[in-house]
Amino acid sequence: MSAELVARPRRLRSSSAIREMLREVVLRPSDFMYPLFVVPGSGVKKPIDALEGQFHLSADEAAKMAADVFALGVKSIILFGLPAEKDPAGASGADPHGPVQSAIRAIKKAVPEMVVATDVCLCEYTDHGHCGILDGQTVDNDATLPHLARQALSHAQAGADMIAPSDMMDGRVGAIRSLLDQEGFSHIPIMAYSVKYAGAFYGPFRDAAGSAPQFGDRRSYQMDPARRREALIEVDLDIAEGADIVMVKPAGPYLDIIRDVREHCDMPLAAYQVSGEYAMIMAAARAGLMDEKAGALESLLSIKRAGADIIITYMAPKAAKWLRECS
Numbered sequence: 001m002s003a004e005l006v007a008r009p010r011r012l013r014s015s016s017a018i019r020e021m022l023r024e025v026v027l028r029p030s031d032f033m034y035p036l037f038v039v040p041g042s043g044v045k046k047p048i049d050a051l052e053g054q055f056h057l058s059a060d061e062a063a064k065m066a067a068d069v070f071a072l073g074v075k076s077i078i079l080f081g082l083p084a085e086k087d088p089a090g091a092s093g094a095d096p097h098g099p100v101q102s103a104i105r106a107i108k109k110a111v112p113e114m115v116v117a118t119d120v121c122l123c124e125y126t127d128h129g130h131c132g133i134l135d136g137q138t139v140d141n142d143a144t145l146p147h148l149a150r151q152a153l154s155h156a157q158a159g160a161d162m163i164a165p166s167d168m169m170d171g172r173v174g175a176i177r178s179l180l181d182q183e184g185f186s187h188i189p190i191m192a193y194s195v196k197y198a199g200a201f202y203g204p205f206r207d208a209a210g211s212a213p214q215f216g217d218r219r220s221y222q223m224d225p226a227r228r229r230e231a232l233i234e235v236d237l238d239i240a241e242g243a244d245i246v247m248v249k250p251a252g253p254y255l256d257i258i259r260d261v262r263e264h265c266d267m268p269l270a271a272y273q274v275s276g277e278y279a280m281i282m283a284a285a286r287a288g289l290m291d292e293k294a295g296a297l298e299s300l301l302s303i304k305r306a307g308a309d310i311i312i313t314y315m316a317p318k319a320a321k322w323l324r325e326c327s
């Protein structure tokens with residue numbers, strides 16, 4: 001007998017009830033924000049090859065999808081648009097009748113309580129696929145800001161509840177805040193993609209959103225994955241410019257960064273479980289290497305445990321269903 005073995009953490013793992021009692025982190029369907037890809041037209045619900053289980057949706061179908069996920073307890077969505085037209089300046093992003101603006105109106109009519117956030121960026125609307133206006137082969141930061149602000153304003157005018165700039169230009173939160181305030185939308189919050197790392201995990205999304213750059217990559221504006229402290233600089237800048245919610249993206253491979261931001265400030269924090277993270281779980285499940293439900297829920301729990309308040313995830317509807325079955 002070992003007399004000195006006093007601490008026995010296993011005492012508190014002995015039954016399902018005791019484990020549940022001691023859980024510090026609990027996932028809820030309302031933690032999730034569900035991304036939708038909206039396209040022109042009506043009656044369109046087309047599976048996205050690169051993102052298993054996700055669809056390109058016209059405004060009317062997006063409204064139906066929003067109603068379905070709201071019924072599951074997912075109370076926020078974020079819209080990405082695929083326009084009919086692209087040009088060097090991404091002008092179609094601010095079209096009041098563009099796919100995002102149309103989807104906002106349809107969703108708010110069908111499900112008024114749904115929190116409708118919109119991604120603001122130029123890459124889905126520019127013919128070159130970069131997130132800003134080009135000067136030769138480089139993205140011109142300051143020339144891009146008014147275009148982003150105009151796109152954001154068009155979303156607010158269509159009825160969006162929250163504006164989410166993802167472009168990573170310096171000063172864009174301030175530019176958007178200032179135009180929104182000037183035009184009577186001082187009540188609309190900004191969820192800033194404050195900490196967005198460049199990398200390989202966005203592959204499936206670029207196919208889904210038709211936003212792959214035609215040349216080069218995004219490393220001159222998105223962050224270098226080897227820099228940790230820069231995350232806090234970006235967060236502080238966005239807060240100073242008027243961000244209401246800050247975000248870390250991707251989520252799973254960057255849990256240390258989520259924790260850093262959580263400890264650094266008291267702002268609400270979102271984390272984006274990106275397409276590559278989703279694809280890895282789905283592929284592993286399909287190959288019989290991992291249980292899909294257990295793997296997905298563990299990945300989401302870990303993001304919340306790291307400190308995220310909001311998890312943007314393609315798993316949202318499925319995870320909401322699973323959580324309901326468990327409870």
Ligand SMILES: [Zn+2]
Pocket residue numbers: 121122123124130131166167
């Ligand atoms: Zn972009």
